[in-house]
Amino acid sequence: MSHKPEFPSRRRVLRCAAWTGAGVLWVVAGGMPRSALIGSAAAAEMAASELTFVQISDSHIGFNKPANPDATGTFKELLGRIAAMNPRPAFMLHTGDVSHLSRDAEWDTAQQLIAETGIEKHLIPGEHDMLVDNGRPFFARFAPKAQSGGWYSFDQGGIHFVALINVANLQPGGEGALGAAQLEWLEDDLKNRSASQPIVVTTHIPLWQVYPQWGWGTSDGAQALAYLRRFGSVTVLNGHIHQLLQKVEGTVAFHTGLSTAFPQPAPGAAPSPGPMKVEPGRLRELLGISTVHYVKGREPLAIVDQSLGA
Amino acid sequence: MRRSTSVPILAILLLAPVTAWAADQTVTIDNFTFAPKELTVAAGTKVTWINRDDIPHTIVSSDGPRSFKSPPLDTDDKFSMTFDRPGIYHYFCSIHPMMTATVTVR
Numbered sequence: 001m002s003h004k005p006e007f008p009s010r011r012r013v014l015r016c017a018a019w020t021g022a023g024v025l026w027v028v029a030g031g032m033p034r035s036a037l038i039g040s041a042a043a044a045e046m047a048a049s050e051l052t053f054v055q056i057s058d059s060h061i062g063f064n065k066p067a068n069p070d071a072t073g074t075f076k077e078l079l080g081r082i083a084a085m086n087p088r089p090a091f092m093l094h095t096g097d098v099s100h101l102s103r104d105a106e107w108d109t110a111q112q113l114i115a116e117t118g119i120e121k122h123l124i125p126g127e128h129d130m131l132v133d134n135g136r137p138f139f140a141r142f143a144p145k146a147q148s149g150g151w152y153s154f155d156q157g158g159i160h161f162v163a164l165i166n167v168a169n170l171q172p173g174g175e176g177a178l179g180a181a182q183l184e185w186l187e188d189d190l191k192n193r194s195a196s197q198p199i200v201v202t203t204h205i206p207l208w209q210v211y212p213q214w215g216w217g218t219s220d221g222a223q224a225l226a227y228l229r230r231f232g233s234v235t236v237l238n239g240h241i242h243q244l245l246q247k248v249e250g251t252v253a254f255h256t257g258l259s260t261a262f263p264q265p266a267p268g269a270a271p272s273p274g275p276m277k278v279e280p281g282r283l284r285e286l287l288g289i290s291t292v293h294y295v296k297g298r299e300p301l302a303i304v305d306q307s308l309g310a
Numbered sequence: 311m312r313r314s315t316s317v318p319i320l321a322i323l324l325l326a327p328v329t330a331w332a333a334d335q336t337v338t339i340d341n342f343t344f345a346p347k348e349l350t351v352a353a354g355t356k357v358t359w360i361n362r363d364d365i366p367h368t369i370v371s372s373d374g375p376r377s378f379k380s381p382p383l384d385t386d387d388k389f390s391m392t393f394d395r396p397g398i399y400h401y402f403c404s405i406h407p408m409m410t411a412t413v414t415v416r
Binding site: 065066100101102127128131170171172173174175213214215271272273274275 | 341342343363364365366368372381382384385400401402404405406407408410
């Protein structure tokens with residue numbers, strides 16, 4: 001199945017879910033068609049994976065409007081799913097918008113609920129976490145060892161993880177941006193690494209141009225991708241747009257995770273990207289988490305999206 | 311005596327049209343859009359923004375360093391500012407930077 005850069009409908013995206021052709025094995029489970037999405041051989045491989053980790057995103061603690069008056073509750077439920085996973089994930093990556101309004105009480109709640117899972121975590125901020133003092137309270141709390149701009153990298157289970165910040169100093173009329181200092185750091189961070197080492201990049205706003213009319217893209221993302229292209233397996237995980245989307249360009253797989261708080265409309269499908277109001281019964285299908293499996297020798301990482309409705 | 315009464319009358323005549331021009335103005339935010347997107351007011355006008363979206367927005371000057379910046383406005387929150395000096399004031403929402411607008415002060 002070929003993937004074109006233009007925007008497929010939501011249904012079409014889901015039909016592509018079983019695709020394993022050119023890059024990544026992407027599996028959708030729960031609240032969505034899942035027959036034959038994952039063969040028994042693939043399932044066995046996943047169970048034996050070297051490293052399993054989880055992406056959780058856009059918890060927006062403090063949000064209390066339709067369609068979800070209890071964003072804390074749905075976040076807690078999904079954290080419960082993570083805590084109950086077998087095998088136990090090595091850690092979770094939170095891809096931003098932990099809070100809704102950068103309030104200490106919101107971060108307190110999130111921090112406490114994450115701590116209760118007993119699972120290691122790595123976080124990056126979304127623009128909602130940057131509303132006070134250019135995000136300093138967020139970084140002090142959640143990424144104290146990061147570079148001064150908030151970005152960082154680490155190695156685990158053979159994978160190199162790079163956490164990038166594209167929500168700082170947003171400019172009028174613009175999109176997400178990394179900035180010259182961070183790009184220079186990224187080039188240096190990747191420079192001496194073997195091209196065979198799998199790379200996982202997290203950003204909040206999509207690194208690729210999803211829908212510039214709504215600011216869903218990163219203006220200097222192409223420069224970051226230029227540094228990443230020589231690697232055999234690159235997985236870019238982002239949040240921000242509160243819906244599942246996937247795209248593959250060569251060896252780079254882009255994956256946009258669900259929110260744990262509220263869904264947003266498909267690009268251009270509504271007058272604005274504001275929270276999508278859905279029937280209460282449908283909400284849980286549109287919130288979720290993603291689990292990522294790495295099997296050594298199988299370059300593409302397997303990503304399993306799971307909705308709260310599953 | 312006559313001279314002293316004429317001064318306040320003159321002052322009122324001069325100020326009357328200004329005060330009419332300087333009536334408070336409101337900019338609403340709906341669907342990630344400032345309305346009106348271009349607002350022209352007289353110097354001394356108080357402009358109030360009201361956020362009617364289900365998501366927070368901010369009012370931040372586009373110049374650097376930022377000459378004004380509102381706190382995040384949650385749903386139905388308001389932010390007011392009085393524009394005393396003539397000029398063109400570009401501003402945007404720092405959370406959703408595609409949202410841009412101007413206040414022109416005459």
